[in-house]
Amino acid sequence: MIEVLLGEVGRRINDRWLTRALGPGLLWCAVAAFAVLPGRKAVFDVHGAALAAADALDHLKDRVSLAVVVGSLVVAAAAAAAVCAQAAGRVARHVWLGSWPGPAGRVAVAVTARRRAAAVRRIAAQRRVVPAVYLPARPTWIGDRIRLADDRVAAQYGLRLGLIWPRLWLLLGADGRTDVMQARDRLDRAVTSAGWAVLHLALTPWWWPAALLGATLGAVSWWRARSAAGLFADIVEASVDLRHRNLVAELGFPVEEGRPVPPSTAAAVNDLLHKGASGHGHEARTGAESEPTS
Structure with a gap:
């Protein structure tokens, strides 16, 4: 569910990779360049680096063709580094989501198991009762928070988020889609920052x-990712809260004004969207958790 939900929104975000x-x-x-500078005499030899850069610019002076070649190589190196940063960021994303193969x-x-035990002790100390499905089921907070979007929707409405989300997206207004995409965009930025940290x-x-x-940038990226994941999951849940009845009605099922969708109707919706495959719970969720193609 995590991957398909993130991928479904990611397809709608404009490609601003180059900028x-x-x-x-x-x-x-x-x-x-500063790290491998041969003439650097100290760790923070900014003066030496400035002199080296000035010498390089003097060497390129009045040599337009050479300057164009060097500039193109620098841009190509920056683009290659960006590709590597994105690849490293994807690894960080899997780590943050708790997908550890x-x-x-x-x-x-x-x-x-340790996170779950700690949560049980904390809940017992507070004398609260929490459904078992809400306890930690992934090794990371970010992975659990996005997972809970599906479990909370299923617990409240009986609907599987991985099945209804592509259809629900079509019913969201422009403002709703923008809110979801901006929240997902914040998560993408944090993931890319983690790649640059690496x-x-x-x-x-x-x-x-x-x-x-790198350590500072990684810590900031992780903090931003936690915030973005929480915001993204909240907005997705809010979208379901506000639009799930419209979706049920659009699919041809009766919806009584002012009353929740009956469990039997929710099960029928899941079965319809899952194209009649047996089992509304485990099989539907397994199909939703497959890796997106884009």
């Missing part, structure tokens, strides 16, 4: 302050 990637890419190239899956199970950490062997820069 967003070029600036951070050029900044990373500048840091990388292979041997890391055993670690995920152990971390999830690239800055990669410069540590040549320039140790890059580790501080």
Whole structure:
């Protein structure tokens, strides 16, 4: 459900990759050039770096063809760095969402168990009763928060979010779609920032302050991702709260004014959207959790 929900909204976001990637890419190239600068005499030898840059510019002076080639190479290097940052960001996204494959899956199970036990102790101390489905089921808070969007909708309305969301999107007004896309866009920005943090950490062997820069950027990215994930899940749930009755009616099922959708109707809606496949719960959810094609 997590991947399909994020992917479904991501398809609707305009491609602004170049304008967003070029600036951070050029900044990373500048840091990388400073890190490997042969004439640097100290860790923060800004004066030496400035002299080296001035010498390079003097060398390119009155050599238009060479300047064009060098400029093109710098832009290409920035674009390549941006591609690497996006790839690293996708790995960070899977980590944040709790999708830990292979041997890391055993670690995920152990971390999830500890988070669940801690939540049970905290709830017991507060003398509260919480449905089991609301307890941690993933190793990360971000993964659980987005997962809960599906479970909360199912608990309240009996509808499977992975099934109704593509149809519900068609019923959202322009303002509603914009709110959802902006929240998803904030999450994408945090993911990309995490990728740049990894690239800055990669410069540590040549320039140790890059580790501080990368660690700081990674921490900020994680904090932004938590905030963005919470906002995204809240807006998705709000969209369902406001529009699910319209969707049920548009699909041809009776909806009584002022009364909730009956469980039998919700089950029929799930079955219809799942094209009659048996089992409204597990199978529908398994199909929704497949990796999107885009």
